[in-house]
Amino acid sequence: MFDYSIIGGGIVGLSVAYALQQKQPEARIQIIEKESEVACHQTGNNSGVIHSGIYYKPGSFKARFAKAGSESMRKFCLEHDLAIDICGKVIVATEEKELEHLHALYQRGLDNGLHVQLLTKEELVDIEPHVNGIAGIRVPTAGIVNYKQVSETLATLFIRAGGTLTLAEEVRSIKEHHDQVIVQTDQKTYYTQYVINCAGLHSDRIANLAGYHLDMKIIPFRGEYYKLKPEKRYLVNHLIYPVPDPNFPFLGVHFTRMINGEVDAGPNAVLSFKREGYKKTDLNVKDLAETLGYRGFWKIASKYMQKGMEEMRRSYSKKLFVASLQKLIPAVKEDDLIPASSGVRAQGLTVNGELVDDFHIVTGKRSLHVCNAPSPAATAALEIGKEVSKRMERLAQVKVL
Known part of the structure; x- marks a missing residue:
């Protein structure tokens, strides 16, 4: 029997485990991750930016947690000798x-x-x-780090403190009872006091498994990147961003210095036909059918039809992609860029076609569900972990009463 079973081994799930262990060192904590290692999806396929919180609505979780998270992430990296650069x-x-x-x-x-x-x-x-x-x-205060390395460090600390990291098992069933939760994976059955859902791209599905039908659905958006050739990296000193288009919910293509010395250029934002679809050719019929069958998707698609088509054209045209980059740095040429890996953003979308603008945490009977944690979730991960830990304490007190 575990005290807490955390579903999802990305940086948010690992940070929740870290916060729980800090507050409750005797707790029996498990992380269940369907992949064979941690941080395989959003965490391991992002730009590595430590965000400042400048874009987000004052008072929102994103604004508060990004600001506090940039500092706590910096301190964590320094404490554990992880490469970090507050380049601005x-x-x-x-x-x-x-x-x-x-x-x-x-x-x-x-x-x-x-x-x-x-x-x-x-x-x-x-x-x-x-x-x-x-x-x-x-x-x-903006900077860069390798979130995969941060996650691997969190996993090491978690195991060293007595945590159980269960890899290569996919959760298939969650049954909440008055005194425990039964979690069934594709291999075993686990008994736990509480479940914490940090499943990222599948967080809405995990919530549904537990019996919570949300007024939102995760829609996957792929961000595609190029890299500057090594001899052209001198063009970029800081992280360089455009002024966001107020009529479009994404930031636009920008230049990102990476902690390994590389410089990424991008991303665009296109609908992914698979929740873990990192290539243009990736397709999952179930994932795509869910998206296309969701009323909220068609509402947002009609709202941003022109912008969405521009993003799609840029996805298939390097020339158009470069033209967007040249608005910021005119000296960039097509030959200066080589393809880089893509990432997929797990974006919550309401049935009314509105993007869920903030981190969204749903409280169940014996569960908490982090159901919308796209960027800047990696920056804010340690702060999200603290918030979830506080909420779990309150939930446990209610159960005791």
Whole structure:
């Protein structure tokens, strides 16, 4: 019998385990992961950015947890001798029409308690000489790390503290009873006091298995990247982002320095035909049928039809992809880019066609379900872990009463 069974061995699930062990060192904790190692999906296929929280609504979980998480992630990496670089970010306005949104973003950064700096064209060019910009924002607390390495360290600490890491088992059934939860995988049956769902791309399905039918569904969006050839990496000093289009819910293509010295360019945002579909050719009939059969998908598709088509065209045209990048750095040419690996974002979508804008945690009878944790979840993971640990304490107290 376990005290807690955590479903999902990505950075969020591992951070929840870490927080629980910090607060309850005697607790019997299990992580169940369907892959043969941790951090195989969103965690292991992202840009490695430590986000500042500048984009998010003041007071939201994303804003608060990203700000606190950037600091707790930095401290964790330093404590465990993990490579980290707080290189900073610049957000660049390339046209006059973007200045209003740039200044609104600057104000949001101030509202979120961030140290941000408005840059004139001259100040921007001084720190990013190859950028085509008329103004910008510098966010010094943004950085880069390898979240796969962070996750592997969390897994090592978890096991060392007595935790049970169950790999290569997929959860098939969850039955909540008044005194325990029975979790059936494709191999074994486990008995536990509480279940914590951190299943990322499958979090809605795990919630459904436990009997909780949400007013949202996970829709997978693939982000495709290129890499700058080594001889062109000098073009990028910081993380370089555009001013987000207020009429589109994604950030747009940008340049990301990686902790291994590489520079990624991207991503676009296209519908994935498989929840774990990292290639254009990946297709899962069940996953696609769920998406296409969901009323909320067609509502958002009609709302962003033009933008969505632009993203699709860019997915199949390197020339168009490069043209988007050249708005930020005109010196980038097609020959400067080589294909890089893609990632898939687990984005919650309501039946009304609205993207779930914040982290979304659902409380059950003997379970908690982290049902919407896309970017900046990796940055915020340690803070999400603390929040889930607090909620589990409250849930346990209710059960005792």
